[in-house]
Amino acid sequence: MRGVNALAPTMPRRAALRRSFGEAAADHLDAVHRYLLMLTADPSLAEDLTAETFEKALKTWRRFDPRRGSERTWLCRIGRSVALDHFRAESRRRRREERYALAARTEEAAPVELGFSPELEAALRSLTAAEREVVALRVVLDLDADAAARVLGVGRTACSMRLARALAKLEERMEAHAVA
């Protein structure tokens, strides 16, 4: 007879659902790297942040609960947190340098190598990091709206709106590039 306990088998234990960290890392390395690459628009920084993300994930792997979200979502959240920490630290460092008039010369920004066509890369480079981020999560990594919203720490509607704006802007830049 099916009763309330019939639901029990559909609620697997956390340990039963979890794979080894090595398997998860191998599966999601490209995705996390792509996300961080698009967020930072800096290949070497993206590499460092990706490595740092997985180091942090390894330390907290025991706390990962598959019932609360996918591995990819969890890793992207850690990646975002690591990236934001880096941006904050970098921002503070730059403010200090400006305060002491020791600002380093602004180096010519290296061309972003995101693995797309030159036109698309140029268009992506013109977007803000927040716009690139939502495109990365929703389009490149193909996360659903809820998962992406969870990574971004915003509501589902806000996430969809941000994506629509980012895509419109990207499409406009692509069109302008084609006309030029």
Added chain:
Amino acid sequence: MPSPDLIAPDRVEELLGGAVPEGEEEARVQGLVRELRLGGAPAPAPLRARVTALGDETPRRRASTLRPRVAFAVALVLVPLALLGAGLAVRGAPSGGDDSASDAPADGIEAPASGGDSPDSGAVEAMPTNPEVVEDDGPYLRTTVPSPTFRTVTGGAESLDPSRATDVDLLVELRLRDADELAGVAGEAMGIIRELGGWVAGSDVDSEGREGEAELQLRVPVGRVEDAVVRLSELGTVTSQRMETVDLQSGIDARERRIEELDRFIRIGELRLESETLDPEERLRIELRLERQRAARADLLRANTRDRREAATSELTLLLHTREAPAAAEEDEGEAAGTARDALRLLGDIGIVALFLAIVLTPVLLLAVLVWLALRSRSRRLETRLLDRPEPAGPGPK
């Protein structure tokens, strides 16, 4: 910067899901999506090697150190609990109505600790936790033992040393149903005392109406005190009892020694008076001294006689009343009701402490929440500002 034409977010969601584009703009967006999904640089080999090496490591079990947020949450729970426990400890947690012991029915009487070796007859059970008051009252050693226990007692004076003169004062308080019963018991008590060889030194019986009370001052031979207490205790519910013993023997011994000394002085004085060598002045002086010494000796003898008479009987005060003792009522209600009352009392105490904590901690918690919200909002703003430019790690906007 011109505002780009915006495709509705819901429509974008549909296009992402593979919906057929309607119009040129949607087709371009879908093409863009397709290109984005197909492209994207894979992770470089060094990074892959680095992460793979990480994956080979066994995740180390973290030490039991708590993260700051968890530690804060734990502290938030533990500190009020500790305060609650401390509050209860200070207030004194209820423990089955011991606080009303003086009003509770007592079926027992405590033995004086000076006679600690009570026989196994169960007559006197000395409680190790009972306070005992020992006073040095001049030549007397006074021992007062209240009766916090309600166990059956068959005697309090049994442990007294019969060879020593001891004044024993007993107080027994009995609760009775009504005034009629009280009057009957008063008479019965007097009968018991007379039967045991004692007498009624005084009585005050007030049994008008339904309520009543009586006080009987009874004198009982020391050897029959045990019987008297047992028989009187059976007349009603014992709500209180107390025994006070005063050791008279030391005073008697001291007076005996003084009497012997005086006897020697008197004999010496008499011998000197018998001699013929005394002048009249000296003779008069000796006679006066002898007179004082004989008077003192007589006083001492009277005092000893009085103490011995006092020690021969015990004074037993019997108080009878019809008041409903709270603890007695509790006893009558049974164990379940007592437990319920204890639980209510405990809940009341917890409520008081919780209210105190709420009053004290609410402002602190509100402040903490406000600080947390402010920090979160600031962090969000900073985050938005950081990501609102193409290169968040690059130089900020001037």
